Amino acid sequence: MKIRVGLGSCGIASGGRKVMGVLKSRAKELGINIEIENTGCIGMCFYEPLVDIVTDEKTYTYGFVDDELAKRIIDEHIKGGNIIEDKIIYSTDNEADYEKKQYKIVLENCGIINPEKIEDYIEKNGYSAVEKVLKEMTPEKVVEVIKEAGLRGRGGAGFPTWFKWNAARKSKGDKKYMVCNADEGDPGAFMDRSVLEGDPHRLIEGMIIGAYAIGANEGIIYCRAEYPLAIERLELAMEQAREKNYLGNSILGTNFNFDLIIKKGAGAFVCGEETALIESLEGKRGMPRLKPPFPAQAGYFQYPTNINNVETLANVPWIFSNGAKAYSDIGSGKSVGTKVFALSGKIKNGGLVEIPMGMTLREVIFDIGGGIKNGKKFKAVQMGGPSGGCIPASLLDTPVTYEAINATGAIMGSGGMVVLDETTCMVDIAKFFLDFTCKESCGKCIYCRIGTKRMHEILVKITEGKGKMEDLDELESLAYSIKDASLCGLGQTAPNPVLTGLKYFREEYEAHIIDKRCPAKQCKDLLTYSINPDKCIGCTLCAKNCPTNTIDGSVKKVHSINQEGCIKCGNCLSVCKFDAVNVM
Known part of the structure; x- marks a missing residue:
């Protein structure tokens, strides 16, 4: 028997380290000798902190573990042998609804193994794919297997992985580089981080296989510096892999040499684009290059370079362990395999999921x-990050495939899925994403640098009640010009939130312009707060919490709001216990 504590970033932020300390100290107090170790995120972030009790027969998972429950787990479950039934959220014979429809390939070890112990990964068949590839297959055969599997890039574009590997393999150069793009910059996205924190050896194994396929002896993991735990565990995993001869010279007794380094990115969103990433690796400002030549021909310091994202590479070991057909049998049409999503926003079970395409x-x-959450109505889901689009409730039965999602006007992206409810203003959310992309533009392309700024300014006007109907035509004109004239994917997709907003929620834009009204009651400049005299009992809470003293009324008398002085902060609404404050 052993105890696992979820110590991914989500678990740590929820108090997981403190819980682990309580578990260890309580076990020591009672003289109980039991292994207590950390693991990564299993995906159920909404239940953190999580604690597993692992026996030879079953695994029991406790959620929302605090100090008191941690002590009870030691006292009652470990020492007394009595399961605390009302605190169990999951067990191997009672699968949670959250897990039932998932199919885990990339995340199969996350939340199961100790990411800081290579022995745990090897016990789960880790590095067996590398051994098979290096000792039994030619580089050409490796590329062929990836082609047969149908693996497509999970960074957003869905480009066939085999094609990139093959192009780099055929390119001539004194050196070749295998690069992993771990610069996960989409707001609401944390798929790559969870893999790096929970199963770093899987990425390393995928990179070794890719490097062998293209003929690279050096690899680079480009990871954003905002992921310190991921970097820490990656560095430890690389050190362990070298000790076991999975990295370094003459790997596993073969004539193949390969080693890795980590390059920390400074958080520029545009460096998620592969040529801007290469510029950053070379010590330059992250700005995209003209293509061709493509990185496979002239990449890092003009040497042939292959770039894949974390999720793409994390699929590779599974394919070689289970076969190309096993992988291609999962999914739909040309979108095969699984896809990892980060669920966030107005959703009950926020966290990581991995589903069959x-x-x-x-x-x-x-x-x-x-x-x-909170019994609200579903309104839309934002897919593809700030460069994605909003898919409305009427298209909820859209299958998650590259082709079907693209047809809606959104994009698959790297896997962010931000759920919006009826309280979300579609103009305001578009303004938020345009603010992000215009700030993150590298400035190289005029349309991206200035066009996104002009679009954002128009959206600000509309949310302030100053918009005109011709502004909608201007938004569309700018959007298509920016898409056509931008060099990289940032500018080419930046207008998507506005275009999908105008396509599916045009009436909401028109309400802001024609009626000077925000249907979702989010745009402050278009709101009016008033007090319903039939419900107000004169408790004075609203007046006491008004920062500008613009609410008049005495105790047990109906209050009123002076509209000229109201700054629309919403304090009166939040403190009123009698539903007496109206918002229009």
């Missing part, structure tokens, strides 16, 4: 994600 958005959001 082809599952509908409705199944992901309602069956796995548990639906919308």
